[in-house]
Structures are given as structure tokens and as C-alpha cells.
Amino acid sequence: MNKSLKHNIILIGFMGSGKTSVGEHLAKMMNYRFQDTDLLIEQRERDTINQIFRNKGEEYFRDVETNLLTELQNGLNNTVLSTGGGMPLREKNRKLLKELGYVVYLRASKETTVKRLRGDTSRPLLSGEELGEKVKRLLKVRIPYYEKAAHKIIMTDDRSLEEISVLIMEAYLKQIY
Numbered sequence: 001m002n003k004s005l006k007h008n009i010i011l012i013g014f015m016g017s018g019k020t021s022v023g024e025h026l027a028k029m030m031n032y033r034f035q036d037t038d039l040l041i042e043q044r045e046r047d048t049i050n051q052i053f054r055n056k057g058e059e060y061f062r063d064v065e066t067n068l069l070t071e072l073q074n075g076l077n078n079t080v081l082s083t084g085g086g087m088p089l090r091e092k093n094r095k096l097l098k099e100l101g102y103v104v105y106l107r108a109s110k111e112t113t114v115k116r117l118r119g120d121t122s123r124p125l126l127s128g129e130e131l132g133e134k135v136k137r138l139l140k141v142r143i144p145y146y147e148k149a150a151h152k153i154i155m156t157d158d159r160s161l162e163e164i165s166v167l168i169m170e171a172y173l174k175q176i177y
């Protein structure tokens with residue numbers, strides 16, 4: 001048993017990589033609890049992510065994310081934690097994520113990401129500019145941070161939630177036993 005690793009799985013990755021959907025599926029499969037930082041923030045702020053961005057701005061949202069991650073250090077166990085796609089951008093958050101458990105970067109190609117997010121209105125950072133251009137631009141900046149933050153990278157293109165969950169579970173169990 002790896003005593004240095006907390007018994008949590010943390011999912012990171014770009015918007016649309018499936019962190020929320022895979023997280024729910026994986027938690028059921030492993031009989032772990034499921035938490036999602038975006039849902040926790042919406043409950044805490046009593047507002048939607050869209051409204052928080054609109055009324056208080058991105059920096060405010062990022063500060064709420066960091067505060068939440070700091071608080072989660074106390075007591076999170078046997079949990080799959082899905083995060084928002086911007087969580088690994090701050091160095092402090094990357095450190096906190098690794099201290100919280102086994103960090104898995106769910107990766108998706110630009111094409112898959114666009115296919116999954118076409119028509120979505122719940123992600124404020126994707127409004128405005130043409131979707132493909134926006135995703136391309138953000139991915140270029142973010143991929144190095146996701147890679148730095150992760151213990152393990154899993155490609156999700158053409159894989160079902162079940163297949164992805166099994167891959168994560170196998171990799172995680174190898175780490176802790």
C-alpha cells in the first residue's frame with residue numbers, strides 16, 4: 001500500500017475532455033464518492049459559473065477555485081474529484097492537486113473537443129470567437145500545464161466512459177497497492 005498517496009483520484013484536463021462525466025462513472029465503478037469543483041463552487045456561490053464570470057470576473061472565480069482546493073486538503077478520502085479545466089493553470093493549484101491524490105489528465109484532440117462542445121452555452125470562456133479557433137488557442141497555452149500537473153495521461157478520443165474509467169482505475173490501483 002502506498003502510504004504517501006492519498007486515496008483520491010483527481011481528474012484534470014481541458015473543457016469537454018470528460019472530467020465531469022468520467023468522474024461520475026468512475027466513482028460509481030469504484031464505490032468512491034464523487035465531487036466536482038464547479039458544482040461545489042456553484043453551491044457555495046449560489047450562482048452559475050456563467051453568472052460568476054459575468055458578475056465577478058475570471059480572477060474572482062480563480063480565487064474561489066484555489067480557496068476550495070486548499071480547504072479540500074483536509075479530509076478528502078475515497079473520492080473522485082473532477083476539476084474545472086482552468087484549475088491546473090496556477091502553480092499553487094498544481095501543487096495542491098498532487099497533494100490531494102492521483103492526478104489523471106484526460107486528454108482529447110481539438111476535433112473531439114469541438115464535437116463535444118458544439119452548441120454548449122455553459123462555458124463562459126468558449127463564447128464569442130469561433131469555437132475551433134478558441135479551443136486551438138487555449139489548448140496551446142494549457143497543454144504544458146496539464147502535463148506538468150499530472151501523474152498519468154489518458155487519451156479519451158473514441159473511448160467510452162466505461163473504457164476510460166477502467167483505464168484510470170487500473171492505473172490508480174497499481175499506484176496504491
Ligand SMILES: Nc1ncnc2c1ncn2[C@@H]1O[C@H](COP(=O)(O)OP(=O)(O)O)[C@@H](O)[C@H]1O
Pocket residue numbers: 013014015016017018019020021022082116117156159160161164
Ligand atoms: N468519452 C466520451 N465519449 C463521448 N462523449 C463524451 C465523452 N466524455 C465526455 N463526453 C461528452 O462531452 C460533453 C462534455 O463532457 P463533460 O464531462 O462535461 O466534460 P468536462 O467536465 O471535462 O468539461 C458532455 O456532453 C459529455 O456527455
Ligand SMILES: O=C(O)C1=C[C@@H](OP(=O)(O)O)[C@@H](O)[C@H](O)C1
Pocket residue numbers: 013014015016019020038049083084085086087122123124125
Ligand atoms: O477551462 C476553464 O477555464 C473552465 C472550465 C469549466 O469547467 P469544465 O472543464 O468542467 O468545463 C469551468 O470551470 C469554467 O467554465 C472555466
Ligand SMILES: [Mg+2]
Pocket residue numbers: 019020021038082083084
Ligand atoms: Mg466539468
